[in-house]
Amino acid sequence: MSSFGTFFKVTTYGESHCKSVGCIVDGVPPGMDLTEADIQTQLTRRRPGQSALTTPRNERDAVQIQSGTEFGKTLGTPIAMIVNNKDQRPNDYTETDVYPRPSHADYTYLTKYGIKASSGGGRSSARETIGRVAAGAIAEKYLTLVNNVEIVAFVSSVGSIAMNRDPRSEKFQDILENITREQVDASGPIRCPDAEIAPSMVSEVEKHRDDHDSIGGVVTCVIRNMPVSLGEPAFDKLEALLAHAMLSIPATKGFEIGSGFMGTTMCGSEHNDAFFVDGDSGRFRTKTNFSGGIQGGISNGENVYFSVGFKPPATISKEQSTVSYEGKEGVLAARGRHDPNVVPRAVPIVEAMAALVIADAHLIQESRKAAAAIVTSKGF
Amino acid sequence: MSSFGTFFKVTTYGESHCKSVGCIVDGVPPGMDLTEADIQTQLTRRRPGQSALTTPRNERDAVQIQSGTEFGKTLGTPIAMIVNNKDQRPNDYTETDVYPRPSHADYTYLTKYGIKASSGGGRSSARETIGRVAAGAIAEKYLTLVNNVEIVAFVSSVGSIAMNRDPRSEKFQDILENITREQVDASGPIRCPDAEIAPSMVSEVEKHRDDHDSIGGVVTCVIRNMPVSLGEPAFDKLEALLAHAMLSIPATKGFEIGSGFMGTTMCGSEHNDAFFVDGDSGRFRTKTNFSGGIQGGISNGENVYFSVGFKPPATISKEQSTVSYEGKEGVLAARGRHDPNVVPRAVPIVEAMAALVIADAHLIQESRKAAAAIVTSKGF
């Protein structure tokens, strides 16, 4: 429902126009440095109004920690976080009082609950992701301390303008190996680090924005300095948890890990990642990484990388022939201005969900490691 | 870990060479007709040795219900099911005692647990999926009674030989609308209902089999007569649960729902599924179904359809340069015969996991519906 994770567990709350949105994060390790500044950075990257490519609503989204820390340290107790909503009851959405927006959650929420929030997206609004991003920022802080884990997401396609994501592409693997968040943000409003195509992506968004339409895209994410041994067979394989996490983000339509759908066209002798022993660390590594850092559902220490497909946003101001809640045919054109494309803003959300998955998997494996050390009288 | 589901919950057990494999299914509705015959059909579709395209091991995989039914009716109590393993300690895998198989779970299980099963895939073996298929068969039985729900999966690509899965393709939508399990099985050993390409798929598998290699593929699945209102925002959106379920199947690399990655290239005015009122039922329906039957994480009653990408099997008898467990470079060629391609056998596994997700989501929504009827003094 509204909770995610086993040990490092977030529960979010809030609709688009209620008093506040936020979350409770349970299971945060005690004694960790943590202040609101650690959380605000990603919230600020998530908020709308950052560029002409996104919705012009300007929401400051300042987070307030309610509990679970003292003198800048975590207590190990639940951390509640709140971001106040500014506009609690807007008048901006009147057409959508009459028409359920096609491909939006308006209709299904009504069938599911028999009632729906009167304005905006209600619980299905992207504002729900504020709680996720806040929780993810805490998870990231932990992972940085664990192993200097780096999680970087970026836009890899907008409409048909796409980076070459073939896992055999050297350029793609080079980006996965080296890209930083700073570079992603410096690459411009579209957050695509491939300078050759980023301008075309911007044009693509602008074209659809000016056409009162919207366009989809893909976010790719890499996790470097991955701890080994994370993920729980059989049902909670690491890629299964990541897929669950990513497909729970609004507007997502697909997920692929490592070689992904491209890998289905490869033969085993090419796709298998041969082992070698790293001279420096003595650690087992693989020459290629079509597995995307996960084998048998368990991380092997190589980079975890995956891509998430986002559909074009459903709310557009272009006219659409559809039917009203009363079942009468008519034409809907949403008032106001809406995101013509969500992928740049989805970047910190994808990073947050990835951090939640990895932090939880790490805490679970730490328990097993400790227990195995006890029963075998040795660590491993 | 080894459990999946909230209300309709399966817990599986078993490794490739232990005494038996199986599962406990908790939360099965009481009073339902159920015998072993209901379960055996899908287990038989899943077992190896069905054709020259799969592993020649012939495992009968006869299920035995241990508990939870009496006189052919479910009691509402946990249903335990067992399938005995035939070969408990084979000698067939000696090279793999020396070398962790590249892209297999051998290495990661060892790092995770500090110990691994001495032969075969252990817990990572596809035999683990027997418990899932058995549980899924019970879920399917329930869903048939709920709404005559039909779940049909089929092979949509092998290597580069692919059906046109563009959601705008009429042929593809026609297959989704009409394909039956009988047709899938009648289509030949590759289980692809597109007669134009099925023979090429067979050749593709044979080519890699004869080359001691393997090849990947894609399974597509459709769920028809879907109940409306299933799926739980925010984290347990129906597509998120399906993605979790599918990526927990061994060898999977990708998942897409509805328009999937193709949908990321579409603009909103094309992708939005306009509503209309069905003349016969008076029910809200959509003219197109790029959403794949789910909007805002909740089913809208249209067909749910999705595709799952499978990598080429990791165990091949072709020589691979890699390193031994001791870290010495060497060459591994797995003895024996192995599945050159898993997708035909994955078909009933995908169906089973889909059934588990839908049955669980249905039980959850039934609770809400009942409660809402109580508090509002009306049904909905």
Place this chain on the structure above:
Amino acid sequence: MSSFGTFFKVTTYGESHCKSVGCIVDGVPPGMDLTEADIQTQLTRRRPGQSALTTPRNERDAVQIQSGTEFGKTLGTPIAMIVNNKDQRPNDYTETDVYPRPSHADYTYLTKYGIKASSGGGRSSARETIGRVAAGAIAEKYLTLVNNVEIVAFVSSVGSIAMNRDPRSEKFQDILENITREQVDASGPIRCPDAEIAPSMVSEVEKHRDDHDSIGGVVTCVIRNMPVSLGEPAFDKLEALLAHAMLSIPATKGFEIGSGFMGTTMCGSEHNDAFFVDGDSGRFRTKTNFSGGIQGGISNGENVYFSVGFKPPATISKEQSTVSYEGKEGVLAARGRHDPNVVPRAVPIVEAMAALVIADAHLIQESRKAAAAIVTSKGF
């Protein structure tokens, strides 16, 4: 950890001196009338400073709903509730900076988390129960609509001053059958409806208060108009869930359901509750109710009643010989005034936890009922 329940699930947060305390309640049925007034009543019954028998701190504890309702109706989405803390960093507890309070959580929190809140009880403070009481009020509202369920708790003993709780006592059964919350509150500050002993209880508390000491007691609770069939064998028997809920309340030492420990002294032919058919309703009832309304872990429709033992509060201002955090022997006398007895204030907390258990069990059984009706083509 900080979550309780499966379908009707509360997650609480907050320490004694952080910014606010509160909770998120997930799974509340949609379309139900709900405003802050529905919640405030029980919070007000819980707060300190209500009489000379409790701590003189006067906390208003006004609840603010953040989400999940609109125009006084629940949306089916998570309901977040906040109560601001007044004193965020008091100076009142200086001795307790030096000494871990005996039988308090000071020492164990420090060993568990390696850090503890600097003042007051931190997370172990009774302020954590505010979130429970707020959530319980929503659960109660639902249960009232379900079956006019009545949950009434009262003080049945203070120190050695005890009501006769022998399940064979007619007076005791009469109280269970008829007592109302109004009568409990009208009975005076000790909330004991037995007018013969309530004054002695008050004296008992006053004696210990004046002696800078504290005293324990017992709260008994009855649930009337119980729906049948609630509780999930094997591990989630209704009495097991109630026991879990009650022993999670701070300062509890014991739980007994129905005949309780007294029942262990009875023989089967006396203890068995013979069935009869109620002439009016045609419903199966039992002549006696030593079972406490639960048989085989499942409610049978008779009154559920149970008692919860509370130890004397650990924080007393009487001098105690103990050791400091540094391990030095010394004498601790807590400053300020503290609750000499918690049972009157525990009354609404016990009611809240009972309501949470019953509401959750009801939602679970509604799902089964609906499913069984589907598979058997009949209700039951």
Place this chain on the structure above:
Amino acid sequence: MSSFGTFFKVTTYGESHCKSVGCIVDGVPPGMDLTEADIQTQLTRRRPGQSALTTPRNERDAVQIQSGTEFGKTLGTPIAMIVNNKDQRPNDYTETDVYPRPSHADYTYLTKYGIKASSGGGRSSARETIGRVAAGAIAEKYLTLVNNVEIVAFVSSVGSIAMNRDPRSEKFQDILENITREQVDASGPIRCPDAEIAPSMVSEVEKHRDDHDSIGGVVTCVIRNMPVSLGEPAFDKLEALLAHAMLSIPATKGFEIGSGFMGTTMCGSEHNDAFFVDGDSGRFRTKTNFSGGIQGGISNGENVYFSVGFKPPATISKEQSTVSYEGKEGVLAARGRHDPNVVPRAVPIVEAMAALVIADAHLIQESRKAAAAIVTSKGF
């Protein structure tokens, strides 16, 4: 439902007369020595027919491990265990086909599920506890390796024949400190280590047995060499988990931890457990242990001790006036011989459930400890 635990999780299955009963235990630490012999000991202590005091049915209850171990070591994967049922469809219970047994689960199962097993107790049968005892034996094995944890339960009362359980009794505390399982079993069929009253207990059971009646009793359990810091505030306090575990055992009516209900009559200055520093270990200990080894829901390293009340068994062969399933008044006298008292056989079940709680809590705290060590760069 049929699962218990978070990390160390058991799922049981089986009715009194199905093919087999058993369980799957997930989360067992890998690399631990484990064979069937480790499990059989407690199963044998649990089985009926051990003395003239219990049911004369002689069930051998030999456990068979199905999975999760190899060469006598755990693999970290789920361990399935099976005990075959001997009598699958007995004819011994014909009267109970006509009459729901008073205070038994017959009636409530029927209302809950709309169907019930045709003979015996079905799922409510004590045979369900076989899976618990098998799982508990594994948990105990782990706890022995953790800290040489000792869990010993014994009978402390039968009917009105009771040991003095006043926590201030030196004799009682001495038993808690020193009693061994060997002594408990050597004490005779009633498993009460107090030689002064054990013979009277035996007579008490014999009297009720000969009278075709039954009698209740109390089992007390102590856990020595307890690891510190186990238990999770707020809802999963260690005593709450123990209470949940114990009240999930069939026929239980009460639970008390440490001073229990007796503690409610004490004043704080007596009840508080003053700290001292243990000269040998330098460890904080308490002079008294009214807390029962748990403070603030977290273990402090002192002995955890608690008592569990069991009602007289409901199935008696004495005549009882009641009504049939059809609602007709009549007289039921159960055929066959039944346990006149369950407490001696409950001893290993109480131990098993205690072991499951402690093992799970330990695994959870190990995760936190590891995480805290990472974030603070020190252990604690």
